[in-house]
Amino acid sequence: MAATAPAAHPATVPGETLFEYALRLGDNGLILGHRVSEWCGVSPVLEEDIALANVALDLIGQATLWLGLAAELEGKGRSADELAFLRDAGGFRNLLLVEQPNGDFAQTLARQYFFDAWHHPLLAALATSSEPRIAEIAEKASKEAAYHLNRSRDLVVRLGDGTPESHGRMQRSVDDLWPYTGELFLADPVDEAMAAAGAAPALSDIRALWDAEVSATLAQATLRRPEPGYVQKGGKRGVHSEHLGFLLAEMQFLQRAYPGARW
Numbered sequence: 001m002a003a004t005a006p007a008a009h010p011a012t013v014p015g016e017t018l019f020e021y022a023l024r025l026g027d028n029g030l031i032l033g034h035r036v037s038e039w040c041g042v043s044p045v046l047e048e049d050i051a052l053a054n055v056a057l058d059l060i061g062q063a064t065l066w067l068g069l070a071a072e073l074e075g076k077g078r079s080a081d082e083l084a085f086l087r088d089a090g091g092f093r094n095l096l097l098v099e100q101p102n103g104d105f106a107q108t109l110a111r112q113y114f115f116d117a118w119h120h121p122l123l124a125a126l127a128t129s130s131e132p133r134i135a136e137i138a139e140k141a142s143k144e145a146a147y148h149l150n151r152s153r154d155l156v157v158r159l160g161d162g163t164p165e166s167h168g169r170m171q172r173s174v175d176d177l178w179p180y181t182g183e184l185f186l187a188d189p190v191d192e193a194m195a196a197a198g199a200a201p202a203l204s205d206i207r208a209l210w211d212a213e214v215s216a217t218l219a220q221a222t223l224r225r226p227e228p229g230y231v232q233k234g235g236k237r238g239v240h241s242e243h244l245g246f247l248l249a250e251m252q253f254l255q256r257a258y259p260g261a262r263w
Contacts, residue, residue, distance in 0.1 A: 012197070013131060013193060013194060013197045013199050014193070015073050015075075017190055017193050017194065018073050018131065018134075018194075018199070019070050019073040019074050020093065020190045021134075021190055021191075021194055021199075021200065022066050022067070022069045022070040022073060022134070023066075023067070023070045023083070023093050024093040024094065024190075024236060025062075025066040026062075026063045026064075026065075026066030026067035026069075026070055026080075026083070026084075027063070027067075027092050027093045027094035028063075028094045028095055028098055028115075028119075029059040029060065029062040029063035029066065030059070030060060030063035030067070030084055030094070031092070031094045031098045031099050031244070031247065032059050032094075032098035032111075032112075032115060033055075033056045033057075033058075033059030033060035033062075033063060034056070034060070034247060034251050035098065035099070035100075035101075035102060035108075035111075035247070036052050036055050036056040036059065036108070036112070037052075037053065037056040037060075038102055039052045039053075039102065039108065040052070040053050040056070043105075044105055048105075051151065052108075055112070055148055055151075058144040058147075058148065061144075062137070062141045062144070063080075063084070064080050065137045065140075065141070066137060067080035067083045067084060068080040069133055069134075069137065070083060071083055081255070084251075084252075085251070085252045085255035085256070086252070086255065086256075088248075089238075089240050089244045089245050089248055090238040090239075090240075091238060092235075092238065092240065092244065092248075093235065093236050093237075093238060094235050094240075094244075095115075095180070095183055095184065095235045095236070096180050096183055096232050096233070096234065096235040096240065096241055097111060097114060097115060097177065097180040097181065097183065097184070097235075098111070098115060099235070099240060099241060099243050099244045099247060100177065100180065100241070100243060101243055103173065103176075104169060104173075105159075105169075106159055106166070106169035106170045106172070106173040107169075107173040107176065107177070109152055109155050109156055109159065109170070109173070110156065110170065110173035110174050110176075110177050111173075111177055112148070112152040113149075113152040113153060113155075113156045113214075113217070114177060114180075114181050114184075114214070116145065116148045116149040116152045116153070117149060117153075117210050117213045117214050117217075118181075118184045118206060118210050119145050119148070119149075120142065120145040120146055120148070120149045121201075121206050121209040121210070121213075122201065122206050123138045123141050123142035123145050124138075124142045124145075125138075125200070125201035125205075125206070126138035126142075126200060126201070127139040127142055129198070129199050129200060130197060130198035130199050131199045134199060134200075153213075153217050156170065156217060156218075156221050156223075157217060157220050157221040159221070160218070160220075160221025160222055160223040161220070161221050161222045167222065167223075170221065170223060171223050171224060174218070174223055174224075174225075174226065175226050178226040178229070179229060179230055179231060179232045180232045182228075182231030182232070182233065183231060183232060183233045183234075183235060183236075184203075184206075184207075184210065185203045185204070185206065185207040185210075186203070186231070186233055186236075187202070187203045187204070188236060188237075190236075191203055
């Protein structure tokens with residue numbers, strides 16, 4: 001998949017804009033990484049158990065880097081761990097897609113594929129960001145995201161073009177999660193400021209790549225691409241589904257129960 005570089009218009013990006021952008025990237029990796037980790041020990045087969053655990057570790061590792069950068073940019077003395085474990089749901093800026101429950105294996109794969117098809121070209125473009133720290137993290141993360149995309153794409157095709165049972169489950173999952181994909185491309189003032197400064201790509205450019213990738217994969221998987229409809233949105237503003245609160249209650253329990261605890 002070809003990456004779209006950020007616009008070549010070097011400019012200074014306000015610190016609060018960079019903080020918000022890094023926070024979003026970190027929250028996406030953290031929340032999806034936690035969701036994927038929920039399969040550990042209960043995956044359909046051992047190979048998938050190991051593969052999903054590795055994907056979760058990659059995403060949480062990326063989240064550590066992005067949240068560490070966000071903490072530095074914020075300048076309030078908070079660490080990446082504090083941003084992860086001591087914010088309430090309204091303080092998170094992740095996309096609604098990544099907080100959706102795992103459901104069955106097809107649901108997990110559809111969620112992962114839709115995210116990967118967006119995440120990989122975004123990171124590839126961010127690797128040429130005018131902000132050196134963003135480019136540095138994105139370059140490393142894009143290599144992992146390329147593997148994630150290849151893997152999730154392959155499994156979507158295998159299940160979609162598999163048995164009647166696997167095809168039906170995959171189609172239902174695509175249909176159920178489709179309303180959450182529109183938020184991937186809803187640009188707000190933060191996205192627009194980053195793109196204008198050459199620090200991030202325009203989301204419209206990423207959408208063109210995502211559309212081509214997803215359309216080709218769904219066709220190969222003999223799956224029907226859903227028609228455009230209502231777009232679920234709000235994650236980047238801290239307006240989340242009920243699922244995030246339950247996820248955070250589990251993920252943050254130890255730090256909330258024992259503030260400052262260390263291994």
